[in-house]
Amino acid sequence: MSIGEEIYQVRGREERFHGRVFSVVTDQVAMPEGRVVARDYLRHVGAVGVVAIDEHDRVALLRQYRHPVGRPLWELPAGLIDVAGEEMPAAALRELAEETDLVAERIELLVDLHTSPGCSNELIRIYLARGLSSVAELNRHERRDEEAGMQLGWFDLDDAVEMVFSGKITNGPCVAGLLAAARSRAQGWASLRPASAPLPS
Incomplete structure (x- = not known):
């Protein structure tokens, strides 16, 4: 397990847009100090x-x-x-x-x-x-x-x-x-x- 998987755990995900090349999602991510914050990003096919x-x-x-x-x-x-x-x-x-x-x-x-x-x-x-x-x-x-x-x-x-x-x-x-x-x-x-x-x- 990587450092990111240990600390920055995804507690939830909402897909905002889905297209042929990429989708836009919002993840709820646990920070090292315990706070959960929203992070928006593109999920790409590669x-x-x-x-x-x-x-x-x-x-x-x-x-x-x-x-x-x-x-x-x-x-x-x-x-x-x-x-x-x-x-x-x-x-x-x-x-x-x-x-x-x-x-x-x-x-x-x-x-x-x-x-x-x-x-x-x-x-x-x-x-x-x-x-x-x-x-x-x-x-x-x-x-x-x-x-x-x-x-x-x-x-x-x-x-x-x-x-x-x-x-x-x-x-x-x-x-x-x-x-x-x-x-x-x-x-x-x-x-x-x-x-x-x-x-x-």
């Missing part, structure tokens, strides 16, 4: 992202419109864990194919990220994909809504990292994935974990 790097050390990034911020952002190929029974590595490969028309010979775990733990339980698992090739034309995914307008760009990994520091890339998982990939590459990829590594406890 997600995967992919840092896809080709043989020239270029990374595939997508420019996609995000309505909450009112503009397009450069992002990693990514998506929700919303297919019943699908393992996270398979979801990562599916999202890569659907959003970039690419398949990978191998993927490895790069980094796990709680995107906004002050207001959400969302965990995104970010993979490194290498050995890239194109999806056959007949098997390509039909993109709709915001995805229909996505723009695929290829960037030298070092240039993409500079885009982080210049403020041109602000999407959290993209920032984390690019910086983790650059650091791991500098270490000869020694930090990579198996794609099926256990989730953080």
Whole structure:
């Protein structure tokens, strides 16, 4: 049992909103001194992202419109864990194919990220994909809504990292994935974990 489970016990939960991607709940949480307080947060289905790097050390990034911020952002190929029974590595490969028309010979775990733990339980698992090739034309995914307008760009990994520091890339998982990939590459990829590594406890 973790410290949080021992001390911050949930005494009650009320669901305020339920949607396809997330729900909004209010938990009644016991504090260390004994007080019970209300905590509102998003319960998220979880997600995967992919840092896809080709043989020239270029990374595939997508420019996609995000309505909450009112503009397009450069992002990693990514998506929700919303297919019943699908393992996270398979979801990562599916999202890569659907959003970039690419398949990978191998993927490895790069980094796990709680995107906004002050207001959400969302965990995104970010993979490194290498050995890239194109999806056959007949098997390509039909993109709709915001995805229909996505723009695929290829960037030298070092240039993409500079885009982080210049403020041109602000999407959290993209920032984390690019910086983790650059650091791991500098270490000869020694930090990579198996794609099926256990989730953080």
